[in-house]
Amino acid sequence: MTLDDLIKSINPEIYQNLKTAVELGKWPTGQKLTEEQVGLCLQAIMHYESSNDLPDADRIGHISRESMPAHKRKRAKEEEQLKRSIAVQQLH
Structure with missing residues (x-):
């Protein structure tokens, strides 16, 4: 599976779960994210947002x-x- 395939397999629920994990710094199980996991999650989130043409206001890091x-x-x-x-x- 390529990175593109993986990004394409992210649905809105997975996207939201990744955002929540990064925001809280832990997985739903309570296990803390490593720095590497945070970075990978952020990359996946940004790729998902750009691939799905989310409005700027809905994108991670947007400051109105x-x-x-x-x-x-x-x-x-x-x-x-x-x-x-x-x-x-x-x-x-």
Whole structure:
């Protein structure tokens, strides 16, 4: 079985179980995840999310702008505008 096959075999229930295990740091049996297991689970979660086109807000590690302090939201918005401006300039 390849990594792609394994990722394709993950269903929403397995995906949620992996997320819960990483969040709690332990398997449903109570056994602690090793650092390697955490890393592998995170990779599987990210591959699943990208393969299933989950909205950004539902993806692991997503931070909404609303939860940011006002000064950081302003800076993030300015950086986004600058990136768009540079992308437009590169098209010309």
